[in-house]
Amino acid sequence: MIHNAARCTGCRTCQLVCSLSHDGECNPSLSRVVILAEGLRIRAEFTPQCDECARCARYCPYGAMVREE
Amino acid sequence: MEGGYSGRLMLVDLSRGKASIESYPAEVALDYLGGFGANNRLFPECSRPGTDPLSPQNPVVFGAGPLVGTTVPGSSRIMANARFPLTGAVASASGSMGMGANLKWCGLDHLVLLGGLAQPSYVYIEDDRAEFVPAPSLWGRGILETTRSLWASHPGSSVLAIGPAGESAAYSSLAMIDACATLGRGGLAAVLGSKNLKAIVVKGSGGVKIADPARLQELVKGLYERLERFDMREAAAALGMIGAWPMYANQLMPHGSTAEDLQELSERFGPEAYLGLKKCRISCPSCFLADKDELYLPRTGENVYSTSFLNAAIIGCALGMSDAEEAASTLAFLDDLGLDFMTLSWQAAFLLELHERGMVTEADVEGIPLVRGAGILRELAARVAERRGEVGRAFARGWQGALDLFGEDTRRFTMLVRGQDCLYDPRVSGLGTMEFEQLTSPRGPTSASAGSATYVPGLPEERLRRLTARMGAGEKALDRIFSLPRSMNVGRLTRYSEDWFSLFSSLGICNRYQINRFYSADLIRDLYAAVTGLKLETEEMMEKASAGWELYRELNAGEGLGSEMDIPPEAWFSEQPLWGRGGRLKDYFGNELYREDILTLLDDYYDERGRKHG
Numbered sequence: 001m002i003h004n005a006a007r008c009t010g011c012r013t014c015q016l017v018c019s020l021s022h023d024g025e026c027n028p029s030l031s032r033v034v035i036l037a038e039g040l041r042i043r044a045e046f047t048p049q050c051d052e053c054a055r056c057a058r059y060c061p062y063g064a065m066v067r068e069e
Numbered sequence: 070m071e072g073g074y075s076g077r078l079m080l081v082d083l084s085r086g087k088a089s090i091e092s093y094p095a096e097v098a099l100d101y102l103g104g105f106g107a108n109n110r111l112f113p114e115c116s117r118p119g120t121d122p123l124s125p126q127n128p129v130v131f132g133a134g135p136l137v138g139t140t141v142p143g144s145s146r147i148m149a150n151a152r153f154p155l156t157g158a159v160a161s162a163s164g165s166m167g168m169g170a171n172l173k174w175c176g177l178d179h180l181v182l183l184g185g186l187a188q189p190s191y192v193y194i195e196d197d198r199a200e201f202v203p204a205p206s207l208w209g210r211g212i213l214e215t216t217r218s219l220w221a222s223h224p225g226s227s228v229l230a231i232g233p234a235g236e237s238a239a240y241s242s243l244a245m246i247d248a249c250a251t252l253g254r255g256g257l258a259a260v261l262g263s264k265n266l267k268a269i270v271v272k273g274s275g276g277v278k279i280a281d282p283a284r285l286q287e288l289v290k291g292l293y294e295r296l297e298r299f300d301m302r303e304a305a306a307a308l309g310m311i312g313a314w315p316m317y318a319n320q321l322m323p324h325g326s327t328a329e330d331l332q333e334l335s336e337r338f339g340p341e342a343y344l345g346l347k348k349c350r351i352s353c354p355s356c357f358l359a360d361k362d363e364l365y366l367p368r369t370g371e372n373v374y375s376t377s378f379l380n381a382a383i384i385g386c387a388l389g390m391s392d393a394e395e396a397a398s399t400l401a402f403l404d405d406l407g408l409d410f411m412t413l414s415w416q417a418a419f420l421l422e423l424h425e426r427g428m429v430t431e432a433d434v435e436g437i438p439l440v441r442g443a444g445i446l447r448e449l450a451a452r453v454a455e456r457r458g459e460v461g462r463a464f465a466r467g468w469q470g471a472l473d474l475f476g477e478d479t480r481r482f483t484m485l486v487r488g489q490d491c492l493y494d495p496r497v498s499g500l501g502t503m504e505f506e507q508l509t510s511p512r513g514p515t516s517a518s519a520g521s522a523t524y525v526p527g528l529p530e531e532r533l534r535r536l537t538a539r540m541g542a543g544e545k546a547l548d549r550i551f552s553l554p555r556s557m558n559v560g561r562l563t564r565y566s567e568d569w570f571s572l573f574s575s576l577g578i579c580n581r582y583q584i585n586r587f588y589s590a591d592l593i594r595d596l597y598a599a600v601t602g603l604k605l606e607t608e609e610m611m612e613k614a615s616a617g618w619e620l621y622r623e624l625n626a627g628e629g630l631g632s633e634m635d636i637p638p639e640a641w642f643s644e645q646p647l648w649g650r651g652g653r654l655k656d657y658f659g660n661e662l663y664r665e666d667i668l669t670l671l672d673d674y675y676d677e678r679g680r681k682h683g
Contacts, residue, residue, distance in 0.1 A: 006349070009349070009350045009351055009352035009356075009359040010351060010352055011352035011353070011354060011355055011356050011357070011359065012170075012354050012355070013140065013355055013357070016138075016139065016140045016354075016355060017140055017286075017289075019276060020139075020140055020279060020282050020285065020286060021282070021286060024279060024282040025072075025276045025277060025278050025279050025282070026138055026139040026140055026276050026277045026279060027174070027275060027276020027277070028174065028276065029174075029274050029275065029276065030276065035225075037220075037224060037225050038220075038224070039216075039217060039220045040247065040248075040249075040351055040363070040374075059140075059289075059293060061293075061296070061306070061352075061356075061357035061358070061359075062306070062350075062352075062359070
């Protein structure tokens with residue numbers, strides 16, 4: 001998975017979708033996407049538990065999450 | 070309740086420097102849905118009618134509804150109830166960015182502030198813990214600097230901050246969340262400032278439990294599919310609200326403008342001008358159509374945030390600013406001071422009206438430049454924020470201060486209801502629900518609380534009816550609204566617009582047209598059931614939303630601010646241009662309206678609410 005910070009608006013949908021689908025609740029701290037925020041600038045990383053299901057990419061409204069084929 | 074609600078609130082006693090986690094009665098959420106409705110239910114529990122808005126006894130109740138902090142698109146709303154100094158009303162203000170979601174991720178549905186601090190401080194809330202941090206070095210700082218400083222101290226947090234205008238208790242002050250979302254038109258920042266509270270920093274490390282995750286995913290997937298089919302998606306994604314520039318431009322044009330003027334205005338403030346400043350778009354949590362920005366201002370080399378570039382275009386058009394950069398820079402200046410750009414802009418326009426009529430000279434206003442442009446707004450804002458000079462002190466007390474200074478006779482050059490300026494002039498846009506509701510809103514005119522399909526000009530009656538049905542109005546109500554002698558009764562429709570707002574604000578969804586257009590009452594009912602596990606009929610859910618609004622009205626009637634205050638401003642009945650706007654009062658379809666029509670519509674509005682007017 002790749003996060004394109006230039007396209008990211010900081011909506012955190014990636015984290016919420018990830019935790020909802022894997023853990024059944026909307027909880028950023030359970031997400032396989034880790035957001036490192038500097039003010040409103042966002043950088044995202046992926047935990048080793050990420051199985052590249054790409055739901056985060058499917059729901060990212062801004063095309064900031066991409067699964068590299 | 071299986072999800073959505075935590076059933077907990079944090080009670081913060083600022084005077085004692087103590088905070089505690091409390092349970093609140095389940096009926097508060099069950100009867101009023103949460104957020105807005107629940108705030109209205111909780112507020113009188115901790116407040117007495119008649120309390121001075123600027124005394125420590127004026128509590129502030131924040132609430133985030135059960136959908137906040139979830140994947141539901143646009144579910145980031147935070148509501149704040151307090152007595153506001155501009156009108157004296159118990160206002161329920163609506164804001165966005167990260168505060169609501171972080172509050173929910175702390176495991177809290179509400180935050181209640183009582184009393185006042187002995188010295189300037191901020192409160193840091195992390196999950197169940199609150200820390201009171203003295204912050205004398207932040208006092209006097211602008212909102213952007215304060216927010217950046219607190220982000221640096223508390224990475225990953227959301228920051229609500231006030232600026233110098235709130236510190237000096239200016240009535241037209243407001244707070245900003247994460248430096249790009251406003252909260253509390255009419256003086257919320259003054260209320261916080263009077264408590265010596267510079268900021269609230271919130272960081273949650275938990276989450277929101279979901280009753281039926283699979284169903285929620287399915288419903289959200291459907292919303293994303295609708296987004297894919299939205300023909301304006303590309304323009305909205307790239308440009309935000311300014312993507313619908315032609316619709317707004319017609320309303321922002323000064324009275325009597327020509328097609329050439331429109332072209333010229335579009336070049337100064339339209340999409341191309343915006344793209345020249347745009348650095349990146351910023352979203353509230355879960356929003357799929359971002360409308361906040363980081364902008365780059367080439368002349369000063371500054372990066373600033375904007376609540377929406379449309380707001381820069383509004384003040385640029387209203388005061389004849391030279392270009393987009395001047396407007397964006399001026400908007401950022403007011404945001405940084407923590408002042409309501411609309412009230413200040415109309416106050417500048419008021420001074421220009423008096424000057425053009427020979428009633429006021431620059432010497433009378435202590436050298437404020439009485440010419441159109443950014444200068445008058447910047448100078449007035451700086452003086453209000455500092456309460457500097459006679460004019461600064463007077464205008465810091467809101468419109469009443471201005472009328473006290475220049476004489477009650479100058480009220481004819483204003484457009485006020487309940488002491489607050491009208492945002493919408495029905496002589497320009499026609500009397501839709503947002504224009505009409507300026508009369509009935511308990512807190513005075515606001516930008517948000519009566520959105521409906523009338524936001525979009527020129528829709529045929531059949532489409533208006535269909536879009537009103539989407540808002541949960543039943544068939545009998547639709548028959549009453551869409552009947553002769555008017556093909557659409559805006560008084561009756563406004564009741565359902567307010568209930569629609571109450572529903573969104575109670576559950577925590579953004580009520581901006583660009584977001585709410587994707588929702589229907591039935592879909593919201595299903596989302597509510599998926600998140601909370603509570604299954605309601607649509608009608609039952611709308612009744613709860615309506616009950617939340619009725620509480621809001623009763624709260625203010627208890628303060629002596631009932632329906633007798635629903636007085637249309639005289640300027641509506643004059644064709645004379647005021648603040649650059651003018652023309653005859655007309656309905657949504659362009660038919661002329663008279664004073665008696667407005668009074669009849671007010672009666673119809675209250676009839677639809679099951680009450681008597683007056």
